[in-house]
Amino acid sequence: MIIELRADQPRPAANPQKEMLVPDADELVAEALAAVRGTDVRQAERQLDRLMVGTGAADGAAEVDAALLRRLVRGVGRLWPRGWQPVDLDRIATRRLGARPTRLVRDAMAAQRRDQSGPVPAWWDEQLRELAAEALHDDRSVLAGWSAREGLDRVDALRTAVDTLVLVESLPPIAVLRPPPGTSGAATADQPARGRSGSPMLDRVRALLAKAESTTFPAEAEALTGKAQELIARHSIDEALLAAGAERTDLPGGVRLGTDAPYAGAKALLVQEVAAANRCEAVWSDDLGFATVLGWPADLVAVELLYTSLLVQATAAMLRGRAERRPGAGRRTKVWDESFLNAFALRIGERLRAATEAADREAAETAGPEKLLPVLAARGEAVQERLTTLFPGVTRHRLSVRDAEGWSSGTSAADRASLDLGGGRPPKQVRGRPTRAD
Incomplete structure (x- = not known):
């Protein structure tokens, strides 16, 4: 066999362009996200290390920061048509990630608002202002500015940013309560009914509830709360009669109220009871940490104001009740607390409903039942139709009592005042997660 060696045919040279390829920042971010979502911890750390190295270019770190922000802003924008509002996203970010990542979410919401096309309702911008979400002019400096304010090194900043992205991109659709930015109805969407309007009646209610929260006398607190409910009920009737005189094309609205741990179920029950006393319906999404309340604007104001105040009052009453427990009964404090809060919510609900029924009777005598009752x-x-439309698969969650002493103490705490508001009807029970609670 003859083998011919030829030196005049050199091997092909390597492609210089192929050797010079550098990773793309968007690809690095996508790979880091995929790894963090997986179960391989080492792979996740390797991908985060690659983010640290960046693209290898002179401004590689800035390119990675810009890619992270672009994807975060894009993810935030996709949540708005899926029912989320700025306050909802802020709440769940705080609940699941903590304060630092939440402040990054706020920066992303502000950047997304700056680039938002189409009409943006006034209430949307109000929510952003309340959250102090302010847009910067240079997107490339957002992540760096946030990490500097938080005192984070680059490793922790990148890890937190990726975790924040994972949360934003994993959130499920929720009920669309108002037309979001960029939709045809956004330009004419009403300002949400929140407890900060300049109504003289609401100012009186806020003053009563502030006194109820500050007093150390339970009977006085409950009497003040009962008086606030009377004012609210009368205002609701006035609004209903006024609306009956004009043709309306709008639908009942909605608000979401936080029900975070501890004792999330008891907080949801309190929302339910306050909502029922004010002609509203409530559905609890326990996995997302909020209850959605549906109703007419004036009634939603009432629910939000009363729930916020009663939660403060119930917590204070619970702490006082702990101090009054008999010696040696502290082994099951958590169970006792939960039973106390459940009983408090149900009894307060009865009293609030009694105040509403008394206002209804008085208004019917004045306006005539044939005019008021049909309205x-x-x-x-x-409101029921709106509930069925937004929550067609809602089920019921049955309340259980695990501490008789806590239940008795909670009922007594809600029963100490003599409000002279008449009797209440049997309480409804809280609606639960994919369903209405019974």
């Missing part, structure tokens, strides 16, 4: 019935039916 209230029609508004109630509209």
Whole structure:
């Protein structure tokens, strides 16, 4: 066999362009996200290390920061048509990640708002202002500016940013309560009914509830709360009669109220009871940490104001009740607390409903039942229809009592005042996660 050696045919040279390829910042971010979502911890750390190295270019770190922000802003923008509002996203970021990542979410929401096309309702911008979400002019400096304010080194900043992205991109659709930015109805969407309007009646209610929260006398607190409910009920009737005189094309609205741990179920029950006393319906999403309340604007104001105040009052009463427990009964404090709060919510609900029923009777005597009752019935039916439309698969969650002493103490704490508001009807029970609670 003859083998011919030829030196005049050199091997092909390597492609210089191929050797010079550098990783793309968007690809680095995508690979880091995929790894963090997986179960291989070492792979996740390797991908985070690659983010640290960056693209290898002179401004590689800035390119990675810009890619992270672009994807975060894009993820935030995709949540708005899926029912999320700025306050909802802020709440769940705080609940699941903590304060530092939440402040990054706020920066991303502000950047997304700056680039938002189409109409943006006024209430949307109000929420962003309340969250202090302010947009910077240079997207490339957002992540760096946030990490500097938080005192984070680059490793922790990148890890936190990736975890924040994972949360934002994993959130499920929720009920769309108002037209989001960029939609046809956003330009004419009403300002949400929140407890900060300049209504003289609401100012009186806020003053009463502030006194109820500050007093150390339970009977006085409950009397003040009962008086606030009377004012709210009368205002609701006035609003209903006024609306009955004009043709309306709008639907009942909604608000979401936080029900975070501890004792999330008891907080959801309190929302339910306050909502029922004010002609609203409530559905609890326990996995997301909030309850959605549906109703007409004036009634939603009432629910939000009363729930916020009663939660403060119930917590204070619970702490006082702990101090009054008999010696040696502290082994099951958590179970006792939960039973106390459940009983408090149910009894307070009865009293609030009694105040509403008393206001209804008084208004019916003045305006005539043939005028008032059909109006209230029609508004109630509209709220029920809205509930069925937004939550077609809602189920019921049954309340359980695990500490008789806590239950008795909670009922007594809600029963100490003599409000002279008449008797209440049997309480409804809290609606639960994919369903209405019974």
